[in-house]
Amino acid sequence: MPQSTFEPSEYERRIEETKARMREDELDALVVADPANMNYLSGYDGWSFYVHQAVVVTADRDEPVWVGRGQDANGARATTWLSEESIESYSDDHVHSPYDLHPMDYLADVLEALGVADGRIGLEMDAYYFTAKSYTRLQENLGEATFADATLLVNWVRVTKSERELDYMREAARISEEAMLAGLETIEEGVPESEAARAIYDALIRGTDDYGGDYPSIVPLMPSGDHTGTPHLTWTDREFERGDPVIIELSGCRHRYHSPLARTTYVGDPPAEMTERMEIVVEGLEAALDAAEPGVTCERVERAWRDVISKYDIEKEERIGYSMGLGYPPDWGEHTASLRPGDETVLEENMTFHMIPGLWFDDFGVELSETFRITSNGAEVLADFPRELFST
Amino acid sequence: MPQSTFEPSEYERRIEETKARMREDELDALVVADPANMNYLSGYDGWSFYVHQAVVVTADRDEPVWVGRGQDANGARATTWLSEESIESYSDDHVHSPYDLHPMDYLADVLEALGVADGRIGLEMDAYYFTAKSYTRLQENLGEATFADATLLVNWVRVTKSERELDYMREAARISEEAMLAGLETIEEGVPESEAARAIYDALIRGTDDYGGDYPSIVPLMPSGDHTGTPHLTWTDREFERGDPVIIELSGCRHRYHSPLARTTYVGDPPAEMTERMEIVVEGLEAALDAAEPGVTCERVERAWRDVISKYDIEKEERIGYSMGLGYPPDWGEHTASLRPGDETVLEENMTFHMIPGLWFDDFGVELSETFRITSNGAEVLADFPRELFST
Known part of the structure; x- marks a missing residue:
């Protein structure tokens, strides 16, 4: 092996x-x-x-x-x-x-x-x-x-990936899809956060019929309820409550290669405001993905996101993505190119990024991410997972 | 919480x-x-x-x-x-x-x-x-x-633990027992290593009826087959084969406190030589546990182990244990007192150690560990798990 x-x-x-x-x-x-x-x-x-x-x-x-x-x-x-x-x-x-x-x-x-x-x-x-x-x-x-x-x-x-590296990242993406599904299916009122973590881990290691999964460099993160503003707290025995927003960020892993994926769900019927905010996130993410192609700078991709949210009078200072792939704990990021103002890295074919824009407000946050590869003329998203606000 | x-x-x-x-x-x-x-x-x-x-x-x-x-x-x-x-x-x-x-x-x-x-x-x-x-x-x-x-x-x-810290370590020990059982029950001929990792993770996060488990600072390690001499390789999709020795090292975790546990199993009927070597490990471990009490040095505890194995003409240079408890990846060890020659740390009540002696030979290794607390006059082992060579 x-x-x-x-x-x-x-x-x-x-x-x-x-x-x-x-x-x-x-x-x-x-x-x-x-x-x-x-x-x-x-x-x-x-x-x-x-x-x-x-x-x-x-x-x-x-x-x-x-x-x-x-x-x-x-x-x-x-x-x-x-x-x-x-x-x-x-x-x-x-x-x-x-x-x-x-x-x-x-x-x-x-x-x-x-x-x-x-x-x-x-x-x-x-x-x-x-x-x-x-x-x-x-x-x-x-x-x-x-x-x-x-x-x-x-x-x-490491920034540009070989075909074999991309194969492993695509395999990891299949695992990420399975794990996200497992998490979304498990989360409901009265279920402890640890139960959802368990379901996600089960899918992360089970993998697919063709291969199992490796341990991810970051544990599944599930900030929920009041804690969607605390993106890096890990699961506890707290039970999900009606009215909780829950952000799931996870990654499958193959031969240490990752393909992270984040989605947001809501325990109960989400308020209209939250659904609207998620629509903005998706619009901004898709605009940024559309902007990504060889020859374009990282900051230009981020600007496409910021142009969208500024239409809705929203400002955000955090970077929205970073180059990634191979990793060990504590991180799957490469610490090189970031999608943010001032990063003039020029995109090349077979660079890979995790784009993870989010919007946080006083009482909740929504987040949705994709891992993508720069192709000869655009961006290939590795996972195939609906871009929407989920609910239980 | x-x-x-x-x-x-x-x-x-x-x-x-x-x-x-x-x-x-x-x-x-x-x-x-x-x-x-x-x-x-x-x-x-x-x-x-x-x-x-x-x-x-x-x-x-x-x-x-x-x-x-x-x-x-x-x-x-x-x-x-x-x-x-x-x-x-x-x-x-x-x-x-x-x-x-x-x-x-x-x-x-x-x-x-x-x-x-x-x-x-x-x-x-x-x-x-x-x-x-x-x-x-x-x-x-x-x-x-x-x-x-x-x-x-x-x-x-951090070396001496409070009652509350010890409570969390005992809770972690309950989880370690469950996870070890899950691993031993899953491992058999034809089962992929990742399947065993999945069963162990499931138990680590499920915890007990009273509480779930946190992520451990080190992933479950399962060196097997030719790889029992490679203690820190992680699981792959390789299937266990008849004749494989498998060492399982894992730890439950509660509020970041650990209680590691290691056992060795064999796929098939273990050769007599391996059973004998495990008996030596258990004899040495128990002699070292018997030697542990307040006022005694760390090196004295290790000597009790070495005295036993030298009876069987075996020499080993590695330390056999270390102080531990609270931890984040990549380690649950505290990097302070070690059970090894030259470590003159004097044991005190409520210090906690993971003692993990093992014996490696050309074609296989056996290992068995306990996490223990120094009491007022001896050692309290935290997990309750049989000390023997297991087989499938």
Whole structure:
């Protein structure tokens, strides 16, 4: 399975594009600590990002080097395309160590052995799991090195997707549809939020008749009732009540690729005002989707949304979408292009975004999202799910 | 619900103990970025740790200050015990910003306003989500400040649990038992790993008749077949085969408190050698549990395990357990005391550990774990689950 997730040629292309960007930044080495970037370059896939680990790319080596904990080296052998000499692991006394040992001490030794300890080394300064301590320990160990901030270097390589990546995102979209249906069918008056979370998880992991689902990088979120203004609270045992608006945001996942989807439902008969607001959201989303095509900037797509809502005298400052795909907790976003004012990224074919506009008012919010791909002349929405306000 | 998760007096005690440690370290302020530590001090509970956020404790203020993203401020109002003047949030253009804005710029302003910008400020240098960039941006913004590494300061306060915390861990243990049963009942020849993951998740979220379950900080892990030597790979669509050993590690979760549990099963009739190895693991685990009581060191507990396995000419270098409880992805461990050689932490009543010894050989591994509390004179195991090698 892991061997066939992507062809060797795809990894080769990813490494080549990474190296091209390294050359632009005059980097002799790149230390990749973001688990999604590690997976992207090496194929590594394990829940081991709670300890320090990295993939190191050097200018003169064809394969990157996986560096991680001893007990995860077999996981690297099982899931990466790397040969044995490209897998380096530290002993367990480096883990949450009482001995003043840090995994970055070991990583510094690996960089020494690779001959780049006195070179210019790119670090993902703002990546998840690359802590402040990781940086200061590398500084202490490598007095001759020059460090450069290479935070989104690999993320920008990830922005345009291959056919195989798009296949996985489409598979994830099928799962997202099933999970959304399960959530909408479960939510009603008197049902605990946890019951809905359970139904959604069941569909997320069951997947389709052809494949099961992976764990998503973000748990299903279901802000409800007074809490639709608190988008990131997770489920509790609270029971849904008549008159609750409920926003469901979730994503199926295949081989760590996502296709997020959000819809809003209402427990009971929705007030006319809410239905009208949802119609505005749908009109704005569709205008933004219509604006998306190669050559157009991200901010131009957002403006299409804002032009629609301003007709209704509504203003909104949040971004309405972001580039995404491959991910590990805590996020499926890539942190590169965003659909918002000031983002001049030019859209290219096979970029993928999650567009998630919403409108919040004093007592409720409505939200509706789509994941889409930029085609040669427009946008392909990955999921097929009605765009409306649902009710129970 | 959030209001009653803990009494105000419990938060007051936590803040007092944190401040006592801050005084020892002569800190004027402490920036807490670990989501579990943020929850511990403020009650904050949301899936928003994919953006930068923190809780700031200052020597002269009764309440800490929550600092996060604008759209999460309502979540802070809903889940924390803090008053309105202790909730500070940054605008959305700080998020994955193309404008050279960073959330730590805003945090620096908050520290200025709190009058500690020229003081000695403790940082969780090695905490999840406190990135290298977070550190360098604070340095750039606060030229007059002195920074100190306060990585585990709050974690060490968390080491002994209150009665209410223990209640939640016991509730989590009930869920762990249900989930383990569901996993063991589902695994058999021809069943995909994802099917077992689905059954386990169903039990984890269903919980008991009295309460549902929260999402665990680590997904259920089920290394199987050749992969029992790869402890952190997650489920795939591979079907279990006759002759597969399968290790299940999972945890129920209540109000973010965990009670992990691991067992090993075998698809088919287990070979005698494997049953014997499991008996050694159980003997070693029980010897270590017997050794655990107040006044004894962590390394002494581990030695009891090692004394048993050395009788059978087995050596093992990995630690066999760690302090745990409250947690967010990617980990439920506290990164403080570990059961391993060299850890001289002295056990106290109401410390809680996950002891997870295992033995790996060339072609299979066996593992069995318990979560336990140090009582006034011994150890209380939280789950009630048979200690044996299971088979299908």
